[in-house]
Amino acid sequence: MLWLCITLPQLPLEALQCEQSERPTVVTILEGSVRSVVCCNPAAERVGLKQEMNFTTALAILPEVIAMERRLSAEQAALERLATWAYQFSGTVILGEVFADVQRARTTALWLEIGASLRLFGGFRKLIEQLEAELGKLSYSYQLGIAPTLEGAALLARTGVRVAITTVAALRARIENVSVHWLNLDPWIPQQLQTVGVRTVGLLVALPRDGVAKRFGPEACNYLDRLIGAAPDPRPTYRLPPQYHARFEFEAEIHSTEALLFPLRRMLREFVGFLRARDTGVQKFTLRFIHRDAVATVINVGLSMPDRSSERFLTLARERLEHTVLPSGSVALELSADEFAMPTGLNVDMLSGATEQSEELGYTIDRIVARLGENQVHGVMAVAEHRPEDSWATAAPETRRQHLDFPDRPLWLLPEPKPLQLSGMPALTGAERIESGWWDGGDVRRDYFIARTQQGAALWIFKDLRDGSWHLHGFWS
Known part of the structure; x- marks a missing residue:
């Protein structure tokens, strides 16, 4: 097997906001009586703030820094949405753990088995190029690692090694001089290893396993064996849900329609990843804007024909949102769909020009419906009735017509x-x-x-x- 690991070092921050702020921003967590910085955005790092810094120190450096409370539930939800998205590139996806402790908060990852996908995507280079192109649209910071073991791929990703390692022997050689601080072990273990002069992975792997187990516990030995491929590493795989449901909780109430478009854009792109993974499209999806003190605002976005274009989805959703009055600010956004159909444009059609014209006409109708409302735009359909005055009826534009053989x-x-x-x-x-x-x-x-x-x-x-x-x-x- 060949594993691609995607690590998400900024997930604690990016799970709470979808756009990069120009203002210095940090995510913090209270552990006991001490509040620490979990991660910082680039603007905060430029003024000297960094991970694991005491928040009191951060305030002394920059009193006007924006601080957000870490939410593990938001990180877990973002990781699951990404796993659903990643299914379009591999049929085997594994979720990593969201660590609560500050030291490992930036090591959250997911894995894709890509060995079976190389032929489908036209080779290793094309697969990685397409994956990075789509991943970049989601506005997540990430690092990739590729190795024949799960932990090996994760280690390469954390250290930023942009080389595909395809054999266990090559993996052992590549990580031999990597600092033990990069290993996915309890933070106290690398610290103790340093005190006895064991500073690299190669030196640690060379130690007798009995001694390592006695000093650091059997799990440390098991981790090392899984890292270098000396022991199996079975883990449960993630499964695509039969229906789609995603939720994004905002750090603070959002009152602006434009501000709502940032999380909506990311969610729609993740949704399209799910549709690609299932090789299908959708003719209707539902948006629910959750309010603190009011009933949720529900917007049903319908299309005249099945599609899976995130840009078209966003355009139609924006049209509907601009003509919807929200009773108050939104604290969360949900996107769901439970009925799917193959997009028309994906079917093999010798009359491709006619298909493209039909798609453009359908998209134009969709925009008119989104702008004017479902009750203001109607299609006309034939019904099984011989009397001419009764042989037609109005219908929703997306209604599927049955073929009737009339003169x-x-x-x-x-x-x-x-x-x-x-x-x-x-x-x-x-x-x-x-x-x-x-x-x-x-x-x-x-x-x-x-x-x-x-x-x-x-x-x-x-x-x-x-x-x-x-x-x-x-x-x-």
């Missing part, structure tokens, strides 16, 4: 048939007899014809077989 009929019908006086009998074509409705009180017995005026206009007329009268019912274009 040619004009699209332009009069609201009511208009009595017609014929002076002489014009040339008539396209004869069609309609006898229907005797069972519901709407009995009709008519012979329909196409008649042309002297000016060349085509009229749709009929003779009422009950009394012989003639009527005009529609016009041909």
Whole structure:
């Protein structure tokens, strides 16, 4: 197996905000009576703030620093959304642990088995390029590591080694001189190793296992063996849910529509990753804006045909949001979908030009519906009824039409048939007899014809077989 590890060193911060702030910002946590800095954004690092710093010291350096409380639940939710997104690149995804202690808070990771995906994506380079292109759109800070063992890939990711290690022998050689501080061990273990002169992974691996186990516990030995491929490392894999549901909790109430678009954009891109993983699309998804003191605002975003474009989803959601009055600020956003269908554009179609035109027309209709509202835009569909005035009905634009085999009929019908006086009998074509409705009180017995005026206009007329009268019912274009 070949494992790709994605470490997320800024997850404590990026799980709370989706856009990079220009103002110095830190995430803190209270451990006992001491509040410590978990991670900092680049603006905070530039003024000297750093991880594990006492927050009192951070305030002394920069009194106006923005501080946010760490939320493990937000990090776990973000990690699970990323795992769902990552499924588009691998059928085997493993979630790492969200560590509560400050020292390992920046080591959260997930793994993808990519050996089985290389042929599908056209080779190693193309797979990594596509993964990084999509991951970059989610606005997460990340580091990648590739190795034949889970812990080996994680170690390479943490140290920033941008080399694909494909064999255990190459892995052992590569990590031999890595500092023991990078190992995923309890923080006190590397500190004690330093005191006895064991400063590199190579020196630690060379020590007798019995001595290591006696001094540092059997788990440390087990970790080292899993790191270098000397012991198996079975772990539960993440499974795609049958329906999609994601939630993003805001650090503070958001009142601005524009501000809501930042988390919405990330969530929609993660959602599209789920759709790609399932090789499907969606024709409807639901947004729920959660308020502290009011009922949630629900926005259903419908499409005229299945799709999986995050940009189209965002455009339609923005249109709906701009015409929705939120009762108060939002404290969380939820996105859900439970019905899926293959996007039309993904089907093989020899008439690709017609398919593209259909997609663009559908997208235009979707934007009109999003702007005006579902009750203001209607489509027209045929129904199984022979009487022309009853053979159509309004429907939602995205309603799937059934194919009905009717004779040619004009699209332009009069609201009511208009009595017609014929002076002489014009040339008539396209004869069609309609006898229907005797069972519901709407009995009709008519012979329909196409008649042309002297000016060349085509009229749709009929003779009422009950009394012989003639009527005009529609016009041909």
